[in-house]
Amino acid sequence: MNVARFNLTHAKAEKQLPVVNVLKKIRETHPVGIGILLDIRCAQVRTGVVEKPVKISMNQEILFGVEKLAKAHKGKEVFITVDYPAFGKDVSQAENLLIDNGELSFDIVSISPSGVVRARALQNGNIGSRRHVNMPGANISLPTFTDADWEDMACAVRENIDFLAISFVRSGKDIDQVRAFLHKKKSTIRIIAKIETRQAVANFPAILKASDGIMVARGDLGAELPFEQVPVIQDQIVAQCRAAGKPVIVATHMLESMIEHPLPTRAEVTDVAHAATIRTDTTMLSGETASGRHPLVAVDAMDRILRATEEHLRSSAQESPVPVSSDAEARAQAAITLARSLDASAIVVMSKSGRSAEALSKFRPMIPIVAITDDAAVWSHLSLHYGVSSLLCSFQGELETCVVRGMKAAVAAGLLKKGKGIVLVTGTEITGGSVISVQAREVR
Numbered sequence: 001m002n003v004a005r006f007n008l009t010h011a012k013a014e015k016q017l018p019v020v021n022v023l024k025k026i027r028e029t030h031p032v033g034i035g036i037l038l039d040i041r042c043a044q045v046r047t048g049v050v051e052k053p054v055k056i057s058m059n060q061e062i063l064f065g066v067e068k069l070a071k072a073h074k075g076k077e078v079f080i081t082v083d084y085p086a087f088g089k090d091v092s093q094a095e096n097l098l099i100d101n102g103e104l105s106f107d108i109v110s111i112s113p114s115g116v117v118r119a120r121a122l123q124n125g126n127i128g129s130r131r132h133v134n135m136p137g138a139n140i141s142l143p144t145f146t147d148a149d150w151e152d153m154a155c156a157v158r159e160n161i162d163f164l165a166i167s168f169v170r171s172g173k174d175i176d177q178v179r180a181f182l183h184k185k186k187s188t189i190r191i192i193a194k195i196e197t198r199q200a201v202a203n204f205p206a207i208l209k210a211s212d213g214i215m216v217a218r219g220d221l222g223a224e225l226p227f228e229q230v231p232v233i234q235d236q237i238v239a240q241c242r243a244a245g246k247p248v249i250v251a252t253h254m255l256e257s258m259i260e261h262p263l264p265t266r267a268e269v270t271d272v273a274h275a276a277t278i279r280t281d282t283t284m285l286s287g288e289t290a291s292g293r294h295p296l297v298a299v300d301a302m303d304r305i306l307r308a309t310e311e312h313l314r315s316s317a318q319e320s321p322v323p324v325s326s327d328a329e330a331r332a333q334a335a336i337t338l339a340r341s342l343d344a345s346a347i348v349v350m351s352k353s354g355r356s357a358e359a360l361s362k363f364r365p366m367i368p369i370v371a372i373t374d375d376a377a378v379w380s381h382l383s384l385h386y387g388v389s390s391l392l393c394s395f396q397g398e399l400e401t402c403v404v405r406g407m408k409a410a411v412a413a414g415l416l417k418k419g420k421g422i423v424l425v426t427g428t429e430i431t432g433g434s435v436i437s438v439q440a441r442e443v444r
Contacts, residue, residue, distance in 0.1 A: 001299055002282065002383045003035035005165070007290065010130065012148065013038055013155035020159065027380075031413035033390035035383035037163035037192065038156050040149050043142035044168055045133040047099070048081030053126035061109060064097065064133075065116040073116070080127055086141050088115020094135035099127055101134065101219040101252075102227075134223040139199070144174045153178065157187045162380040165192040165215055170199040172206030179210065188377045190384075192249070196220035201233060204240070213384060214241050215284070219252035238280045242322050245329070245362040247384045250275040251284035255301060259292035264301055272302055276309040279364045281386040314366045322362060328436075332359035335425050335438045339367050342440055345420040346370050350406060352395065354378040356425055356436075361385040370415050372406035389415050399426060407443060416443045 004023050006016050020036060027034045048067060056062065062078040066085055073079045084090075088111055091097070097106040097119050104127065106119035144166075156164055166178060178191050193200070193207050196217035200207060208214060216237050222230045234250060241248035254272055255264045264272075275283050283306065288298040324330050339347050346368040349356045357371035369388045373379055374395040382390040391413060393406045403426065410416040424439045 003037055005037045005039055007039045008152050009041045013152040031391055033379040033383045035162040035380045037165055038161050039165040040152055040167055042149055042167040043140055043144050045082055045084040047127060047131045047133060049129040053128040054078060056104060056121045056125050056127060058121055058124050060121045061118055063116050063118055069114055069116050082133060088117060090138045090141055091117050091135055094138040098134040098223045099131050101223045136224050153181060156189060157185045161189060163190045163192055165194055167194050168197055169193045169207055170197055171203045172210040175207060175210035190381055195237060198224050208240060208244055213247040215249040215251050217251050235278055238278050242279060245358060247281040249282040249284050250280045252286055254283055254285060255288050255298050258288045258294055258298040262294050262297050269305055272305045273309040276306050282384055328355060328359045331436050333363055335423050336363055336365040338438060339423040342421055344423045346416055347423045349425040350403060354382050357382055357388050358385055361388050370410050418443050
């Protein structure tokens with residue numbers, strides 16, 4: 001894996017620190033950067049806690065509402081509590097109700113003046129504790145962030161976490177709030193906006209501009225919008241992220257059957273392969289590794305699918321052009337052209353900020369990118385970018401000394417092989433700016 005995601009929906013950041021600290025210790029001995037991402041809960045509606053799952057039958061009418069309204073109906077009808085005070089008001093705009101991204105769906109029959117919602121089940125199923133509720137078509141009036149969310153973000157700053165994934169983003173202003181919070185804390189955490197609402201799709205250009213990266217959260221997105229629209233939206237988002245040079249994650253239900261089974265379905269394999277074909281930066285496992293029976297097997301399966309697909313793309317020499325929007329990107333494209341013409345085994349980039357490696361990654365060269373940096377934050381931030389393996393190495397001494405030191409570290413890490421040709425990208429500071437050098441070399 002390249003990045004570990006910690007979902008804060010069911011447990012606050014402080015409670016997950018023991019596992020975070022285990023990962024930190026592991027990566028101290030791991031040469032290639034591994035990122036840590038905290039997924040912030042944000043504005044979402046969930047059912048209340050029940051002693052055991054409530055069995056629901058098709059065409060059964062049940063009630064939904066806040067806790068204080070449940071007592072009047074106790075023992076009379078099934079009453080599912082929700083943790084959202086304005087539920088009765090906002091649900092009037094909804095087309096229907098969905099539980100667990102559509103595992104159970106309900107038609108809305110009526111809404112009482114007090115806010116009790118009567119709904120008819122369209123399938124058989126069960127409703128357990130703290131299940132997620134979607135209201136397609138409704139504009140949720142909840143504020144995007146709760147006090148608990150800000151506490152989790154403050155914890156992330158204290159613990160030097162690498163990425164924050166912001167759930168249920170509705171506009172670029174949501175990201176601006178987080179950016180201001182991190183700026184005040186002098187934090188370098190990168191902000192990933194999760195696209196999972198209708199508002200997010202409508203406001204995507206502003207969200208992309210405000211964010212450091214994007215996650216296509218297909219579970220909630222497919223519940224908020226007609227499911228047949230999700231593949232097109234996914235591909236459009238990936239293309240726009242690539243054009244902007246920002247990393248994009250395709251997530252949710254990728255190998256869902258592996259929660260229970262040791263082999264993925266062939267449709268799931270094709271889905272993961274499609275994500276690689278459209279050149280997304282990252283594919284993400286969720287329940288497969290969080291609660292599944294075969295977490296290691298699931299990671300291995302995803303790795304195998306991606307490697308096989310990329311090998312096919314490499315052999316077919318398919319190009320997927322994106323625009324050049326800066327001098328740094330023009331130099332990156334030149335380095336890639338040289339690497340291809342020389343059949344180089346890798347592109348090695350010496351970078352303090354990571355921007356040169358990010359520029360190379362934007363063009364998806366199908367040639368491994370080895371980024372050598374002396375900044376620990378950059379080392380882990382690059383873990384999210386396509387094709388980049390980052391190494392942490394001292395930059396003390398002359399440039400050539402640093403290059404030799406970095407190349408030896410890359411050989412020791414198994415990223416480079418002696419005797420193979422590479423393209424080296426370095427920067428040299430001079431009065432009034434810097435000079436970027438692109439060289440062909442042999443690993444010694």
